[in-house]
Structure formats: structure tokens, C-alpha cells
Amino acid sequence: MHGPALSGWLLMVLCGATGAYCLLRTRDGTERERRSARAEALMGFGMAAMAVPAALLTLPEWTWTVYAVVFGAASLQAVVYARGGGHHLHHLVGSLAMVYMAVAMAPGAHVPGGGHTGHAAGAAGGLPVLTGALLVYYALYVLRSAGQLIPAPPHAGVPTVGGHGVVRRQAWGARPELALACRLTMGIAMFAMLLTL
Numbered sequence: 001m002h003g004p005a006l007s008g009w010l011l012m013v014l015c016g017a018t019g020a021y022c023l024l025r026t027r028d029g030t031e032r033e034r035r036s037a038r039a040e041a042l043m044g045f046g047m048a049a050m051a052v053p054a055a056l057l058t059l060p061e062w063t064w065t066v067y068a069v070v071f072g073a074a075s076l077q078a079v080v081y082a083r084g085g086g087h088h089l090h091h092l093v094g095s096l097a098m099v100y101m102a103v104a105m106a107p108g109a110h111v112p113g114g115g116h117t118g119h120a121a122g123a124a125g126g127l128p129v130l131t132g133a134l135l136v137y138y139a140l141y142v143l144r145s146a147g148q149l150i151p152a153p154p155h156a157g158v159p160t161v162g163g164h165g166v167v168r169r170q171a172w173g174a175r176p177e178l179a180l181a182c183r184l185t186m187g188i189a190m191f192a193m194l195l196t197l
Contacts (some may be wrong), residue, residue: 008053011189018182019044039091046098047189067102071095097134104197126197138191145184
């Protein structure tokens with residue numbers, strides 16, 4: 001990823017932590033929830049690896065091809081599951097965005113209208129229209145996700161504590177607000193990474 005080293009470090013840590021939490025979520029829930037958590041873990045770890053500052057590690061040229069192939073395969077899988085709608089459509093957009101960034105950041109790549117690209121050269125490029133469309137998508141996604149994190153008032157008749165006044169605790173992997181926070185984090189990180197193109 002191109003840009004200041006501090007933002008690369010922050011993105012790497014945030015995306016890595018998000019990927020790790022999503023990996024924990026693969027142990028619980030329905031098959032659909034576990035599949036979604038696996039896709040999100042792949043996205044988190046992939047974004048963390050892509051955000052590694054160049055000062056820390058200069059990635060080999062073939063790395064960008066691996067990113068494109070892995071996320072191209074993830075895109076194909078998302079197409080299969082996207083027929084059911086829901087969050088898999090977002091996985092499809094995210095996987096395709098990762099392929100796009102990998103192609104745009106590959107050394108020696110030239111995207112028409114985007115100027116010179118290449119991670120090693122320190123310059124980035126891409127199609128301004130496609131980058132702009134993805135930025136708009138992720139900005140709206142982040143705003144929508146942030147709005148969903150606002151707590152709803154407790155429903156009448158739903159107990160908030162267990163027997164004898166003890167607050168019930170859910171397993172880490174079964175907390176929907178944490179899953180949503182992870183999605184929000186990855187949306188913000190994707191937005192930040194697209195800004196560098």
C-alpha cells in the first residue's frame with residue numbers, strides 16, 4: 001500500500017486484529033455465518049498483508065499476482081453465494097476491490113488513465129472512475145454500518161440480566177455488535193487503501 005508508514009502500520013494492525021476476530025467467529029453460528037466469517041477473515045488478513053509498510057518489508061513482485069489470484073477465487077466463490085443476496089454481495093465487491101488494488105499496485109503495471117503504477121516505485125494508479133465508484137460505495141457502507149452500531153433501546157419484556165441479577169454474557173464469537181464493528185473497521189480500512197490509489 002502506498003502512503004505514510006504510520007497509516008500502513010495502523011491499517012496492518014487493525015486489519016490483522018479484525019481478521020483474527022473473524023477467524024474466531026468461524027467456530028460458532030450457522031454454516032452461512034461461518035462462511036461469512038471465513039470470507040471476512042481472508043479479507044482482514046489480506047488487507048493487513050497489503051498494508052505492510054514498504055519500509056518494513058519490500059514485497060516480491062509476484063506477491064501482487066498471488067493477491068489477484070486469491071481474491072479472484074474469493075470473488076468467484078462470492079458470486080456463487082451472492083445469489084442469496086445479503087452480505088455476500090458485499091464480499092463480492094470487497095474481493096473484486098482487492099483484485100483491482102493488486103493489479104493497480106503491481107510493479108510495472110499501467111492502468112490506462114491512472115498514470116504510472118508500482119509498489120516498488122512508490123507510485124500508485126488506477127482507473128479514476130472505478131476508484132471513485134469504490135470510494136463512494138465504501139463511504140456509504142461505512143456510514144450505514146456506523147448507524148447500525150447505535151444501540152437500540154431495550155425492548156419491553158426482554159430481560160437484560162439473568163437469574164439473581166447476574167448479567168448474561170455471550171461468547172466472543174456470538175456477539176453481533178463485534179462482528180459489525182469488524183465490518184466497519186474493514187470498510188474504513190478499504191476506504192483508506194483506495195484513497196492511496
